[in-house]
Amino acid sequence: MKKYQLMAPGPTPVPSQALLAMAQPMIHHRTPEYEALFTEVRAGLKTLFQTQGDVVPLACSGTGAMEAAAVNTLSAGDTVAVIRAGKFGERWVEICRAYGIDVVELAAPFGQTVPAERVAETLQKTPGIKAVLTQHSESSTGVLHDVRGFAAVTRTSDAILIADAVSSLAIADLQMDAWGVDVVVAGSQKGLMLPPGLAFCALSDRAWARTKTSTLPKYYFNLAEERKFVVKAEAHFTPAVSIVVGLREVIRMLEAEGLQNVFRRHDRLGRATRAGAEALGLELFAKATPSPALTSVVAPPGVDGEKIVAAFSKSHNITIAGGQGEMKGKIFRLGHMGYAAEFDTISALAALEQVLAELGVPVDFGASVRAAQKVFAEKP
Numbered sequence: 001m002k003k004y005q006l007m008a009p010g011p012t013p014v015p016s017q018a019l020l021a022m023a024q025p026m027i028h029h030r031t032p033e034y035e036a037l038f039t040e041v042r043a044g045l046k047t048l049f050q051t052q053g054d055v056v057p058l059a060c061s062g063t064g065a066m067e068a069a070a071v072n073t074l075s076a077g078d079t080v081a082v083i084r085a086g087k088f089g090e091r092w093v094e095i096c097r098a099y100g101i102d103v104v105e106l107a108a109p110f111g112q113t114v115p116a117e118r119v120a121e122t123l124q125k126t127p128g129i130k131a132v133l134t135q136h137s138e139s140s141t142g143v144l145h146d147v148r149g150f151a152a153v154t155r156t157s158d159a160i161l162i163a164d165a166v167s168s169l170a171i172a173d174l175q176m177d178a179w180g181v182d183v184v185v186a187g188s189q190k191g192l193m194l195p196p197g198l199a200f201c202a203l204s205d206r207a208w209a210r211t212k213t214s215t216l217p218k219y220y221f222n223l224a225e226e227r228k229f230v231v232k233a234e235a236h237f238t239p240a241v242s243i244v245v246g247l248r249e250v251i252r253m254l255e256a257e258g259l260q261n262v263f264r265r266h267d268r269l270g271r272a273t274r275a276g277a278e279a280l281g282l283e284l285f286a287k288a289t290p291s292p293a294l295t296s297v298v299a300p301p302g303v304d305g306e307k308i309v310a311a312f313s314k315s316h317n318i319t320i321a322g323g324q325g326e327m328k329g330k331i332f333r334l335g336h337m338g339y340a341a342e343f344d345t346i347s348a349l350a351a352l353e354q355v356l357a358e359l360g361v362p363v364d365f366g367a368s369v370r371a372a373q374k375v376f377a378e379k380p
Contacts, residue, residue: 002316002317003317004317004318004319005316005317005318005319005344005347005348006318006319006335007318007319007320007334007335007336007340007344007348008319008320008321008333008335009139009167009190009293009294009321009333009334009335009337010139010166010167010187010189010190010335010337010338011189011190011195011196012189012190012193012335012337012338012339012340013193013338013339013340014193014194014195014246014339015193015249015250015253015339017249017250017253018193018194018246018247018249018250018253019246021245021246021248021249022195022242022243022245022246024245026241026242027241027245029235029238029239029241030234030235034235034241035233035234036233037244037245037248038233038234038235038244039233040248040251041057041244041247041248041251042054042055042230042233044247044248044251044252044254044255045057045200045202045251047251047255047259048169048170048192048251048254048259049169049174049176049184049186049200049202050174050175050176050177050178050259051176051177051184051202051204052177053177053202053203053204053205053208054202054227054230054231055200055201055202055230056200056201056202056203056223056226056227056230057198057199057200057230057239057240057244058198058199058200058201058221058226059197059198059199059237059238059239059240060197060198060199061187061196061197061199062164062166062185062186062187062189062199063091063095064199064221065166065185065186065187065199065200065201066091066092066095066164066185067095067221068185068199068201068218068221068223069162069183069185069201070092070095070096070099070101070133070162070216071099071214071216071217071218071221072201072203072210072211072214072216072218072221072222072223072224073130073131073160073162073182073183073203073207073210073211073214074096074099074101074130074131074210074214074216075101075213075214075215075216076099076100076101076215076216077100077101077102078101078102078130078131079101079102079103079104079126079128079129079130080096080101080102080103080104080129080130080131080132080133080159081103081104081105081106081119081122081123081126081129081131081132081133081159082096082103082104082105082106082132082133082134083106083108083113083114083119083132083133083134083135083145083150084105084106084107084108085107085108085109085110085111085112085113085114085138085141085143085145086110086135086138086139086140086141086143087138087140087141087324087325087327088135088138088139088140088164088166089134089135089138090325092133092134092135092164093105096133099216104122104126104129106118106119106122110140110141110285110326110327111141111142111143111285111286111287111288111296112143112287112288113143113144113145113146113288113289114145115146115149116146116149116150116152116153119132119149119150119153119154120153123153123154123157123159129157129158129159130158130159130160130210131159131160131161131162131182132150132153132154132159132160132161132162133162133163133164134147134150134161134162134163134164135163135164135166135167136163136164136165136167136168136172136174137165137166137167137168137171137172137291137292137293137294138291139166139167139190139291139293139294139333140323140324140325140327141285141286141296141327142284142285142286142290142291142293142294142295142296142333143286143287143288143289143290143291144168144172144288144289144290144291144292145288145289146289147161147163147174147179147181148175148179150163151179151180151181152179152180154180154182155180160182160183160204160206160207160210161180161181161182161183162182162183162185162207163181163183163184163185164185165184165185165186166185166186166187166190167190167191167291167293167294167337168186168191168291168293169184169186169190169191169192169200170191170192170254170259170262170338171190171191171262171263171266171291171292171293171337171338172263172266172291172292172293173260173263176202176204177204180204181204182203182204182206182207183201183202183203183204183207184200184201184202185199185200185201185202186199186200187199187200188240188243188247190293190337190338191262191266191293191337191338192247192250192338193250193253193338193339194243194246194247194250195243195246197240197243198240198243198244198247201223203223208224208227211223211224212224220237263292264380265341266292266293266336266337266340267292268342268375268376268378269292269336269340269341269342269344269345270290270291270292270293270294270295270336271375272342272345272371272372272373272375272376273295273334273336273345273348273349273372274290274295275368275371275372275374275375276345276349276352276367276368276369276371276372277295277297277334277349277352277368278371279364279367279368279370279371280352280353280356280363280364280367280368281300282297282298282300283297283298284296284297284298285297285298285327285331292336292337293335293336293337294333294334294335294336294337295333295334295336296323296331296332296333297331297332297333297334298330298331299329299330299331299332300356300361303356303359303360303361304329305322305323305328305329305330305331305332306322306328306329307359308320308322308332308352308355308356308359309321309322309332311355311358311359312351312352312355315351315354315355315358316351316354316355318347318348318351320332320333320334320335320348321333321335334348334352336348342376345372346369346372346373349368349369349372350368350369352368353365353366353367353368353369
């Protein structure tokens with residue numbers, strides 16, 4: 001028997017406290033019991049998003065929240081700038097074009113990023129841009145984009161900044177209000193340590209003003225209508241009740257750990273994983289600031305990255321992820337987000353050594369584990 005381990009960059013393992021809470025008998029969503037539940041969750045979400053504004057939950061995946069962000073703040077014929085440096089940057093482009101929104105692509109090679117200065121130049125050269133859309137953590141490449149820098153640029157313009165924080169919420173610091181980010185979207189299955197099925201949209205006052213002028217069609221994803229119910233701790237449509245119950249437990253866990261400690265934990269896990277991969281002579285795929293949510297590694301010469309993913313599963317019953325789109329077969333990705341701790345990283349690196357050896361790659365056994373342990377041994 002091999003114990004199963006989920007070490008993909010989402011979905012992630014769910015803590016036992018949340019699992020047990022979600023296993024309780026179902027409650028109705030139009031009762032005082034649900035109102036009390038959501039009142040606590042509503043306050044906790046504001047803390048996690050680092051905003052004074054309301055966070056609107058939606059029963060969908062993170063992509064649903066991305067679509068909601070676009071259709072509620074933009075109109076057909078609007079022009080937006082999109083940071084396209086990964087698979088999920090491409091998703092922003094696809095969503096916008098599906099709704100007749102004109103896109104100026106700020107492209108960078110996968111594994112790299114776009115500097116804030118380039119965003120500023122684009123806003124100056126292309127008058128009338130309504131929004132800049134970006135990922136915070138681009139989980140397809142393992143890069144952390146400079147949302148703070150983007151916000152400093154858009155704050156002084158007429159463009160709003162829409163940030164996908166699906167793989168960075170409760171993982172990497174994103175100060176929505178303090179930085180001036182206008183829309184932040186996220187999902188339940190990564191830093192929030194829950195099953196997929198719940199997503200979130202948080203809007204600034206500037207973004208809420210845009211919802212009054214947006215003419216794109218919307219019904220289920222009408223955030224202005226949803227907000228009317230959120231402020232009363234109610235649900236407009238049937239919510240993902242069980243996941244909301246689990247969310248209350250997760251919020252309590254994160255608040256007990258302390259948000260800054262949560263960020264530090266993920267930073268240590270990321271640094272240890274990168275150190276371990278490099279100790280094996282492997283190349284990191286992220287050439288810009290690496291995301292603390294996951295580590296993307298270039299497959300060794302002559303080795304198909306998909307075979308590494310398959311060997312992790314077959315030999316060790318560990319699920320990791322391969323590359324997406326043009327990166328398929330070229331990289332593999334190790335998740336260290338959410339319900340993850342030091343010895344999860346140690347296990348993943350030890351398994352990586354064995355997998356590489358199985359595939360005929362020379363391995364200095366123990367090198368990656370030593371390198372990771374040195375990071376973990378550092379004093380705070």
